[in-house]
Amino acid sequence: MNWLHVTNGDGASDLIKHSTVPGDVLPWRDVMHHGPFPADKSLEALAEIRGGYLAGEILDRREVIVGFTLRDAHFQGAGRYDELVLWFEHDLLDQLQLVQILDLISKLGLRDETTVSLICIGEYPGIEPFRGLGQLTLEQAAGLMDQRRTVSESQIALARSAWAAFCGDDPLALQNFLLKADFSPLPYLKPCLERQLQEFPWISDGLTRSERQFLQLVADGTEDPARLFMRNMDFETHLFMGDWQSFVILERLCMAEFPLLTCQPTPFRYPPKDEIELEDFRAQRLLLSDHGRAVLAGQKRAGIKRDDWMGGVHLSGPEAAWQWDPDGQRLIRAGI
Template sequence: MKILNITNGDGAANIIKQSAVPGDVLPWRDPMHHGPFPAKLSLSELSVLRARYLVGPDADPTGAERDFQLRDRHLNASSSYDSIVLWFEHDLLDQLQILQILDWFSDTKLKDTTLDMICIDSFPGEPNFRGIGQLNAEQMASLLKVRRPVTKKMLDLAASGWAAFRSSDPHDLLAFLGGELSELPFLAAALRRHLEEFPDVATGLNRTETQLLRLVGEGVHNPEHLFLRNMDMETALFVGDWPTYRAIDALCNGGLVTCDPTPFSFPSLSENERHAFNAQRLSLTETGRRVLDCEQDAFSLMRRDGWLGGVELLASGTTWTWDKAAEQLLRREI
């Protein structure tokens, strides 16, 4: 049989390649929990947009665009396989990738190709399970026993979820969450975590920023330690190191955290520069303390100019905020 295995990123992909699992492996390398996903773009158009976003405004996107094009061509050839197996886990990043991939398959005729999925939130003997990328080759191969067919209900649900995630009105996503989502059992919790990345209605900080600010206030001063401790605060880990460091940088630029030396610098592959990165010391400012104590909000301090799915968060005007207690999205003037 000719088999295609699709999974999140190179870590899990390389383990599958080293295992007894047969077939080709296609890694889905897009960190979809941040950046633009506007509606009404085709897969190829969206891939160009994502490639340019991920490399940044000052870098040449040619290589990234080529990687996305190769991925998309491989996906477009999936009907030439006898079997396709999706390998994913329960966190927000994987659940968003599942939505995009299943949405694509919902509009694709596979003829005689079977489509199965493996999606887990735990593994026997791994009490601190974070994801399939921490498994060894033998453990990974054993997951073939728990794969199940992707049904039409799953495809339809994913298509609706993908449209809601890409909508410019986040109320569409909230409405989707009010429906029956049991066909994709980890999706609801993941999307609720996504909503917590909108600025909090009271503080103006999203959940990641709030966690980082609280950790600095508790005495976690080293940026690498801060990243690791923030990981521990997530029920299902999805935020990588660079998005975390960008959040730290935003807190510094907003005057909630100070860095010694200043300004905050990002890590480098150079050993000397890596040492300098780890030698930085982060401290809570008086403004940061007031925000933590709910004596002041951070709406005017955090310069937002980014996207959450199909929703653009602007630096001025009005923005969407999240009221977790009421589970409501509210508009606020900045």
């Protein structure tokens, strides 16, 4: 048998490679919960868009785009394998990758060329809390091959609908999809997409859920940026945010027109954006500003000027066009 295994990133990819599982491994490197994903773009166009966004001002743009291009070419040739095995977890990052890949499998007609199977877990006996595949031993990872199941038509259909809603420029399409779809074919998908909606600014104060969590942790006495990242995970039932994006958010809270955090020493610096030793990075202390304290107390709005993408939705300015209503558990258009 000739196998191709596709999984989230390098951690899970290395686990599979070093286990007794035979075959080639393709990591799907993309932090899809932030940055642009406009609808109806080819893989070539998405490589340019995602590569340019993720490279930012830190990485070599062309090198990142080439990485996407090579990944996509490998995946498009999956029909030459006897079986394509998808390895994913229950968190937001993995579920977004999974629906994109299932959508691509349908568009490329790969199920007509090879067997496509899925391993997707949200727990493992004896591991508590279960965060992801990277916690498994090599033997445990290899044992998951017995749990794989052939991808069904209902899983493909649900993934295609989810992907279309995520990439659309009207977030109400995603909200309506969550209300009406049958999620039994992909049971981890619904809570992940619901969490994604909570990253829209909230009508109560203009903060996203993650921004508020970081501010609350600082208010409670956590000042070390590395510890802030670790403790923020305790708020999440479905992890999705890595250290890099967490530090980007902390920088935004420090550098906003009306800063919500202050850093001692200033400015806040973090890898890989800045060359900074780990000891110096952890020695930084993040504190609430007067404005941040007032926002947490419900006395002021955050006023963060945004230039953010949530799938196919672009949020701009200090008051985003779409905001999350936590009481109604729904998105609303600002000013309505």
